[in-house]
Amino acid sequence: MSTSLIMFLAFIAVTLAITYWVARRSAGAAAYFAAGRRITGWQNGIAVAGDYMSAASFLGIAGIIAFQGYDGFMFSVGWLVAYLTVLLIVAEPLRNAGKYTMADVLAYRLRPRPVRAMAALSTLTVGTFYMIAQTIGAGTLVALLLKGSGITYN
Amino acid sequence: MTPDKQTPSPSDWDRVAESEEFKDLMAAKARFIVPATVAFIAYYFALPVLVGYAPDLMKTPVIGPVNVAYLFALSQFFFAWFIAWLYMRAADKFDAMGRKTLTQLQTRKDEGRS
Numbered sequence: 001m002s003t004s005l006i007m008f009l010a011f012i013a014v015t016l017a018i019t020y021w022v023a024r025r026s027a028g029a030a031a032y033f034a035a036g037r038r039i040t041g042w043q044n045g046i047a048v049a050g051d052y053m054s055a056a057s058f059l060g061i062a063g064i065i066a067f068q069g070y071d072g073f074m075f076s077v078g079w080l081v082a083y084l085t086v087l088l089i090v091a092e093p094l095r096n097a098g099k100y101t102m103a104d105v106l107a108y109r110l111r112p113r114p115v116r117a118m119a120a121l122s123t124l125t126v127g128t129f130y131m132i133a134q135t136i137g138a139g140t141l142v143a144l145l146l147k148g149s150g151i152t153y154n
Numbered sequence: 155m156t157p158d159k160q161t162p163s164p165s166d167w168d169r170v171a172e173s174e175e176f177k178d179l180m181a182a183k184a185r186f187i188v189p190a191t192v193a194f195i196a197y198y199f200a201l202p203v204l205v206g207y208a209p210d211l212m213k214t215p216v217i218g219p220v221n222v223a224y225l226f227a228l229s230q231f232f233f234a235w236f237i238a239w240l241y242m243r244a245a246d247k248f249d250a251m252g253r254k255t256l257t258q259l260q261t262r263k264d265e266g267r268s
Contacts, residue, residue: 041242070223074201077230081198084234087241088187088194092248 005145033100055137166259175255182251186244194237201226 030037039047052058057079064072090102099105103119146152170176205212205223212223 070205070227073224073227074205077198077201077227080231080234081194084194084237085191087238088191092245096252 002145002148008145029100055134055141059137059141060133169262170255170259173255173258175251175258179248179251179255183248186241190237190240194233197233198230201230 025031061072061076061079064075066072068075094100094102094105097105097108099108101119103116103123106115106119204226212221212226214222216222216225
């Protein structure tokens with residue numbers, strides 16, 4: 001086994017251990033969605049940044065800049081600016097409503113059943129296309145990790 | 155039946171909506187959020203528009219191979235951080251105003267009961 005594969009497995013093990021430890025402690029929606037409202041803005045910022053270090057965005061943006069140059073750079077700026085929309089328009093009303101997801105707020109203000117159905121549908125649609133990019137990125141990474149280990153990926 | 159302090163009755167919503175403090179809070183939020191949103195949307199769309207329609211300006215070299223286009227795209231990050239910092243400062247004020255609205259409502263309710 002190569003060093004990178006060992007590091008990869010150790011990273012997954014640590015992540016699962018932390019998840020297990022946190023899942024035992026947390027109870028209720030506030031604890032699950034907002035960490036019990038106990039974390040600071042900086043901690044939350046680091047968490048959001050870590051959340052974005054996924055195959056699709058981290059590797060995807062680096063790759064698109066490598067292949068397309070300036071066009072890729074311009075594309076990445078769009079992702080950044082979208083955060084301002086969330087910050088200025090979505091975040092505060094969401095917190096003030098005491099809800100944690102967009103569907104919760106809309107269901108609270110409108111008729112819940114159709115809102116829930118539409119929210120589920122759009123989540124699944126976006127999620128499916130996002131996961132395609134995500135799994136292709138992850139698959140490429142795993143193939144790279146398994147190279148020379150004797151396990152064939154394809 | 156005594157009204158519960160924690161769960162507001164519909165009349166509480168109306169009373170909050172009519173109070174001066176709440177109207178001030180809504181006006182203060184609009185005064186910050188509307189210009190900030192317009193500013194970041196204008197600044198962001200200036201990038202593709204200028205790259206598309208004023209390529210000669212954007213091609214102007216600044217430091218070695220780095221031209222105006224690269225610096226302008228990079229400046230978007232600093233602009234976003236700047237807006238976020240302004241919002242952080244403004245949001246503290248909004249929270250203080252929101253708390254004041256609630257205390258005023260409670261005081262008025264207590265006065266009305268006694």
